[in-house]
Amino acid sequence: MKPGKAVRVCVVGDSQVGKTSLITAAATESFPDNPPPVLPATRLNADATPEGVSLIITDTSSRPEDKPALEVACLNSDVIILVYDTGNARSLKRITEVWVPELQRLGVKVPLLLVGCKSDLRPQDQNMQQVVVPVLAKCKEIESCLDCSAKNLIFVSEVFYYAVKAVVHPVAPLFDVHANNGAGALRPLCIKALHRIFAMCDTDKDGVLNDTELNDFQVQCFSAPLQPEELAGVKKVVAQKMPQGVSNNGLTLPGFLFLHALFIERGRLETTWAVLRKFGYNNELQLSDDTLGVISFQRAPDQVVELTREGVDFLEQRFAHFDRDGDGRLSPSEQDDMFACAPSRPWEGPEHGGLLVEGGVGAGGPGGLTRRGFLSLWAFTTAVDPRKTLEHCLLLGYRGDPAALFCISRTRRAERKSDAPGRAVFQVLVMGGEESGKSSLLRAVVGQGDLPSRAAAGPASGSGRGRQAAARATQSPQGITAVLQTPSSDREGGAEPGATLILRELLQRTAAEAGDALPCVLLAAKDDLGMSPEVESACADACAELAMPMPLAVSLSGGDATRLPQQLLSVLRSPEGAIPLTPSLKAARRYNQMLRRAAIYSAGGMLGALALYGLFRMQRPQVSQQGDSPPARPPARPPLGIRVVPHS
Incomplete structure (x- = not known):
């Protein structure tokens, strides 16, 4: 749930079971004497809820003519409160017969809370547990239940507290309350996430969280260390319930998982969720968009995302770490260990269907995934879905700057104009007629030429014919990977002169x-x-x-x-x-x-014209002196003389 977002609560149930009175009592802290048939949307501010989250509560009508509005309200809600009248057994029966099936039909996947209103009218010889246990057994979608009385203002605020808690700290992704014959158990994705967190906090990699590591974990998640007596108390509780949970005065992975299961069983889901969100998980126990959105992979069509030297080094370290027997290959069991903290392997998507690499993929390889095959898979995955590579690098324990793992190649035009090394992943289209050897060529490129086709295809492939292969160049210091792909259909042709014409x-x-x-x-x-x-x-x-x-x-x-x-x-x-x-x-x-x-x-x-024009400019002054020169200026006359004759 995003910070600042209001929780949308939808209250549904039969007529006259107390829906409107419940909402009014929560909003005004008073019981309405004459409540209206249906309230408009009611908002409770964040300061009115213990979780500090605002609520938008939608009242609904059960009349047939109001069914469209009811469906819209249910589909737009974050949590639904199913209300029945504790003094009316028929209203509780309709929860299982009408309301839950109707929500299933609509495809509603939000938490459901069962609330018995008018608890002051419940028969004295009847308690809530004996009434709701059969309902919970039949409707596993219901996460929790409680009674309240709007008239006496008993547990009214708690109803909406648990509604908010079911959204902010949902139990369904973490814990299956119906597993182990009702004893409950952590869900697989929750175990994987906690496994990863344990591995990241186990800095000395001895399989045990010692006191220093536990304190570092506590400070990272809750900004406060544990006191020595608190540490001793935690380990004592775990040791009493699960002896294998403590070893060498430290907490083992089973003990770490048991501790969180205990938190959830005791209603302290906010503790486990605080840990999960600190390590980047969302409500679906996937790494959140905020965690994976730190890098923009926007690129031009002729650019490709590639791993940097640091990214390749990190993956090689992971390969060496999980290659337990040191044979240079990852067996299927070693691959399972590598991705024990991930929801799935990164190359199990449809885009990897029929992909061949050196050593195969998973159980498809003859003896396990080789180092070159492993790096080829990552190069291919990074090129087609870099976000998936980022996600799995984080799941494998990378703790540096994610941007240091990737680079984006230059455009084709820029690469061809430069002498610098170009991209590290090339796409090659392999074309040819039927029976020309395309599939055999792909297998041979990755060293599987002696394998039958059905063993060479990746696990996601529906057919035995590999249609793409990723192979790392043997003598390339930059780690060049060629991705060879065959088109879905070609014109027929074999090793005949006519086939050569077709291929031409x-x-x-x-x-x-x-x-x-x-x-x-x-x-x-x-x-x-x-x-x-x-x-x-x-x-x-x-x-x-x-x-x-x-x-x-x-x-x-x-x-x-x-x-x-x-x-x-x-x-x-x-x-x-x-x-x-x-x-x-x-x-x-x-x-x-x-x-x-x-x-x-x-x-x-143009050069000729310019030359002629230049000659013309050079000849023009000479012509002017010969034919067009002005007449010469006459010589100047001497000055007039004045003679003075003396008087006689």
Whole structure:
């Protein structure tokens, strides 16, 4: 439940059982003398509830004409209070016959509380337990029950306290109250979550929480240490009820689980929930969105999320830790131990169906998952669902900065313009006709060439034919992983000249649809069977037409295929020579050549025009001096002389 969100409570039951009076008494702390048939939505502020959570209480009518409004209220609620009249046995019977089946029909999955109103009218020879036990046995959806009296204001506030508690600290995800013949037991997901928390707090990895580790756990979850006498008291209680729960003066995993079961049985669910939420769990006992949303995996279609060196190192450490016998493989039981704290293995989703890796997946492998197969699985999972990888790294105990585990590759255009190392995960589409050896090739690439198809497919695959494989390049310092996938359907064709024509057409169409930028490699599978002269001639003609090298020969019965990822890596690093010369690419090249010629001619014309203009500018002053010069200026006349003649 998100902080600040109000809890929506819906009160349902037969007419005249006390629903409206119960709500009014809780809101006003007084009993209404003349309550209305149905109250409008009533809000209780957070300061009115012990949990500090506000409530929105919806009263309902049981009249047939009001059924649509009742259904909407139930579907929008966080918790439902089923009300019956303690003085009316018929109203209690209708809880099991009418109300619970109706909620099941609507698909309501919220907590249900059974509340007996008018407890002051309950017969003296009858107690609540003997009345409700048969109801609880029949309706396992009901989590708790209690009696109240709105008239005498008895246990009215407690009804809504338990309603809030059922939402904020729900019991259903943690504890099955009907297990062990009614004794109850922790649910599997709760055990897995507490197992992980125990393992993370067991810093010295000796399988026991000593006093220092228990105190650190207490401070982390509740911001206060335990006093020595409190520590001794906790261990004493556990030792009395479960002797194997204490060892070497510390708390073992069974003791840790028993302690939380004891909290839940005594109604202290808030203690266990505080621990779970401190370690990032939500009400479904999955890691919460707040925990997993610390990283944004937004990327362009031609980018891929990859593990960093720190991420790979962490996973290799986990591999070494759970490889108990040190044989370099994870057996099925060792994989079970690795993911004992996780709801499931990360590669059990539908996107992993038919995925082949070195050593197989789980029980499908010949002797267990190898280190390279293990890292290939994680590389594939990170590429298709990085959030799942983040979740399982946290479940495996990673406690550093989650952002340090991942990086996002550059775009294809940026990679091809740079000399720096590119991405570490490449996707390869394997195409070919029926019986051309695609499935055998995938098995051979991961070293399972001698296995029958049904043993090679992953556990999520519905068929025995692997349709994808993840293989790590053997000589790649960056840990390059090639993901090979076969399309769902291909045109038929085998090792015949006609099949070569079909594959040539398929290759041209695929390359053209990829914008003539997709590198392609021709493989001659089943090379150990030899290639007929007709097929070899047809391949030579096709390769000459497409300006591609002859097919790479691969023997599926030997070890050639295991080197294929490394060979593909060299092609992927220099893809220009492996792009087929399709008709569309030829047309594009002719068009580009025409544009270049036009640009050259245009540039030449512009340079010629500029040269002529320059010559014109240089010749213009000379022409002006010869024909258009102004007349010469006459010489200046001497100054007029003034002669003075003396008087006679």
